[in-house]
Amino acid sequence: MTTAPDIPRQIEADPIAQRYARGWHCLGLSQDFRDGQPHQVLAFGTKLVVWEDSDGELRVLDAFCRHMGGDLSQGTVKDGNIACPFHDWRWGGDGRCKQIPYSRRVPLRARTSAWPTLDQDGMLFVWNDPQGNPPIAEQAIPKIPGASSDEWTDWHWYSIKIDGSNCREIVDNVVDMAHFFYVHYSMPTYFKNIFEGHVATQVMNGTDRGDVAVPSDDGSTLLAVKSTASYFGPSFMIDDLVYEYDTGNFESILINCHYPVDTDSFVLQYGIIVKKPQGVSDEYASASAATMGDFIKTGFEQDVAIWQNKARIDNPLLCEEDGPVYQLRRWYQQFYTDVDAVLPEMTERFEFELDMTRPAEAWSQEVAENIARAAENESV
Amino acid sequence: MGAPIAPVTVRPDVRLETAPMSPVSCDTCGAAVEARKSSWEQTSIQWHAADVERCLERRAAMPPRIEGTLFAGCVSLRQALAKAVERGDLPVLADD
Structure with missing residues (x-):
């Protein structure tokens, strides 16, 4: 039997890639985003805005307005859209600019990143994918039976x-x-x-x-x-x-x-x-x-x-x-x-x-x- | 999609350097896996996709595409591993 050379073992660590995991990520309890206000979430190396639209759906967009970079999470919810605090551009939950109050029309390609969401069992999830593909159906988050039952606590x-x-x-x-x-x-x-x-x-x-x-x-x-x-x-x-x-x-x-x-x-x-x-x-x-x-x-x-x-x-x-x-x-x-x-x-x-x-x-x-x-x- | 894809590298378990996995086949369905036993009670099993499909217990226990169902493992394969140990085809490290 040969003996290993008696030298200290070195710790190895490759640089961490500037990339975030593909998949559903829970941002927290849904109810905490349902107060009619925009919520800022720092995630995936960027800033997101979360709010409840007029249909009661929770929506997630990139927080930075594609107009002049204003922070939508500092804005307000108007008619179910998120309004930028900088120039009042209105963004819908689908990522499209719906209205610019001071302009006759919205420019072409006025679209920002809308994050796919899942509101299930009292929790809000967003789908992250660096390749920009829609959520993978097989990777849906399973339902938790107790979470929607009166026999269980909140x-x-x-x-x-x-x-x-x-x-x-x-x-x-x-x-x-x-x-x-x-x-x-x-x-x-x-x-x-x-x-x-x-x-x-x-x-x-x-x-x-x-x-x-x-x-x-x-x-x-x-x-x-x-x-x-x-x-x-x-x-x-x-x-x-x-x-x-x-x-x-x-x-x-x-x-x-x-x-x-x-x-x-x-x-x-x-x-x-x-x-x-x-x-x-x-x-x-x-x-x-x-x-x-x-x-x-x-x-x-x-x-x-x-x-x-x-x-x-x-x-x-x-x-x-x-x-x-x-x-x-x-x-x-x-x-x-x-x-x-x-x-x-x-x-x-x-x-x-x-x-x-x-x-x-x-x-x-x-x-x-x-x-x-x-x-x-x-x-x- | 723009940025080049970094080469995907996966590091092997350091413990396999001195004691690698051994091939074992299931007597019941013929599924071929790689196994390693640190002791009689400690077992690693590496499956491959085609052999997971072949496993009868797995098929019986888990209709495909039901999310959240856990297949704990195959009893027939467990028996096949025990026989492989008896035959001397699957070493048990703790016995060395």
């Missing part, structure tokens, strides 16, 4: 802008089994990834750690956490998340989504709905969604601290107990590649099931030590 929603980090970092979470213990206070017991087409899935089961308080209903015991989370396209993940307590199941849907502001910052958003338990008031159910959301928030905040200080790394050094980082990035690459240049290996089915024996041993021991230390401190 969205409890969080939004945070993250500077100094590229959005690939959060997508890496799909495969990063071990960080769920260290950063998110989880205790994974089962972990599997499946990538196929435009969908990347993580199946993760976990259990109560014992050394970190997990939100629970009035002292009930957490038996297991079961999560099936899929990215549908580059940025929108639906997580079917069930907390199993000795007193019953706590069913929730967690959304984890983001959109790039530029190549070095992004807006992370996540939201949760909870199935209302039997015999419980709506207020109580909403409060439990908030409690769960705040617990998840802690994990994401710790993610952010890691991302903002880490190096971008294209050649991670992996042990066997790490997830399929390279295969995930291969899958993710399809969204940064022209449609006709996507390689088969980027979309072909790949499965990875992790052996949790060694991580479980190591983490049980670490948790036991944490509990013992805490008990010691208490008795002092």
